[in-house]
Amino acid sequence: MKRVYNFSAGPAVLPEDVLKEAAAEMLNYRDSGMSVMEMSHRSKVYENIIVQAEADLRTLLSIPDHYKVLFLQGGASLQFAMVPINLMKNKVADFIVTGQWAKKAYQEAGRYVKANKIASSEDTTFSYIPDLEDVTVSPDADYVHICENNTIYGTRFTKHPDTKGKILVSDMSSCILSEPIDVTTYGLIYAGAQKNIGPAGTTIVIIREDLIPDELPEWVPTMMQYKTHAENGSMYNTPPTYGIYLCGKVFQWLLQQGGLEAIQKINIAKAALLYDYLDQSKLFKGTVAKQDRSLMNVCFKTDHDEIDSRFLKEAKLAGFENLKGHRSVGGMRASIYNAMPVEGVQALVSFMREFENNIKS
Numbered sequence: 434m435k436r437v438y439n440f441s442a443g444p445a446v447l448p449e450d451v452l453k454e455a456a457a458e459m460l461n462y463r464d465s466g467m468s469v470m471e472m473s474h475r476s477k478v479y480e481n482i483i484v485q486a487e488a489d490l491r492t493l494l495s496i497p498d499h500y501k502v503l504f505l506q507g508g509a510s511l512q513f514a515m516v517p518i519n520l521m522k523n524k525v526a527d528f529i530v531t532g533q534w535a536k537k538a539y540q541e542a543g544r545y546v547k548a549n550k551i552a553s554s555e556d557t558t559f560s561y562i563p564d565l566e567d568v569t570v571s572p573d574a575d576y577v578h579i580c581e582n583n584t585i586y587g588t589r590f591t592k593h594p595d596t597k598g599k600i601l602v603s604d605m606s607s608c609i610l611s612e613p614i615d616v617t618t619y620g621l622i623y624a625g626a627q628k629n630i631g632p633a634g635t636t637i638v639i640i641r642e643d644l645i646p647d648e649l650p651e652w653v654p655t656m657m658q659y660k661t662h663a664e665n666g667s668m669y670n671t672p673p674t675y676g677i678y679l680c681g682k683v684f685q686w687l688l689q690q691g692g693l694e695a696i697q698k699i700n701i702a703k704a705a706l707l708y709d710y711l712d713q714s715k716l717f718k719g720t721v722a723k724q725d726r727s728l729m730n731v732c733f734k735t736d737h738d739e740i741d742s743r744f745l746k747e748a749k750l751a752g753f754e755n756l757k758g759h760r761s762v763g764g765m766r767a768s769i770y771n772a773m774p775v776e777g778v779q780a781l782v783s784f785m786r787e788f789e790n791n792i793k794s
């Protein structure tokens with residue numbers, strides 16, 4: 434059967450080459466006589482896999498030595514708790530609430546520290562990034578938290594807020610590895626793998642070493658301390674072995690594409706195909722402020738719910754899957770992560786054009 438164009442927001446499309454390679458190695462990984470899923474995480478052969486994955490991620494993002502890379506579990510949602518628990522000194526944290534994930538991070542942090550919402554775009558269903566030119570940062574904040582790309586609404590930060598010297602923490606679940614970033618401008622970056630990296634089950638944390646606390650209160654579970662994982666090369670307990678293996682394959686694939694500068698060019702071109710079409714369409718329109726448009730999640734709709742439903746139905750029949758917008762926004766959302774080929778976006782735009790012409794006639 435032919436593979437569909439999968440525009441899912443997550444878990445999401447993976448590079449076909451990666452899936453083929455994994456399939457070829459499924460029964461017998463490099464003469465080990467077993468699948469990666471079946472091998473000890475303490476074996477030499479697995480150690481090579483995780484060490485190489487970390488090295489490749491460091492190369493892709495130019496991660497300096499004084500930052501630790503951790504492969505964890507629990508999703509980005511566990512980081513909503515681990516970040517405040519590990520970074521609390523004054524027990525105050527500031528949040529810029531630009532979507533449902535940012536709001537969840539803010540609410541979860543409030544269980545452990547004094548969480549301040551210093552800016553929000555909830556007034557218009559998160560359709561823009563607030564002006565952060567002179568946002569007031571709490572003088573005693575341990576950090577400022579942003580959600581870099583708002584998966585549900587299709588907005589992204591194009592520049593960082595002025596944190597007045599406070600540590601910047603970023604949820605990059607849906608945009609990590611989509612373009613080059615300067616890791617040193619962040620104290621901590623976290624991302625669930627299932628959007629732009631690999632399968633669900635692996636969470637990546639990149640943390641400046643000096644932010645990892647030596648001592649935490651007695652009640653903090655061992656598994657929720659960054660120190661535990663940092664001191665053990667993400668091998669304190671059994672890591673998500675197969676997930677890390679697949680993430681590693683995606684890192685290799687990205688390096689073969691020419692790294693993040695190359696993928697950024699492709700991502701900009703892919704997003705432009707859709708946004709340019711939307712900007713001239715009489716039927717479809719983008720749903721967020723132009724200057725804040727995401728390169729990864731493109732949200733759009735028509736003026737009529739019935740036409741949206743009909744579009745989604747016909748798109749599915751034509752092999753375009755998972756275009757339905759999040760239930761809180763409605764309309765459509767095309768998630769066009771790194772692994773979505775440009776042909777997929779071209780085909781979608783052609784389909785939309787055809788649909789629009791049919792409606793008119």
Ligand SMILES: *Cc1c(COP(=O)(O)O)cnc(C)c1O
Pocket residue numbers: 443507508509510511534580582583584604605606607625626628
């Ligand atoms: C999907 C997503 C999450 C939640 O991720 P889980 O791994 O399911 O916990 C958090 N933040 C952002 C930006 C997301 O896109």
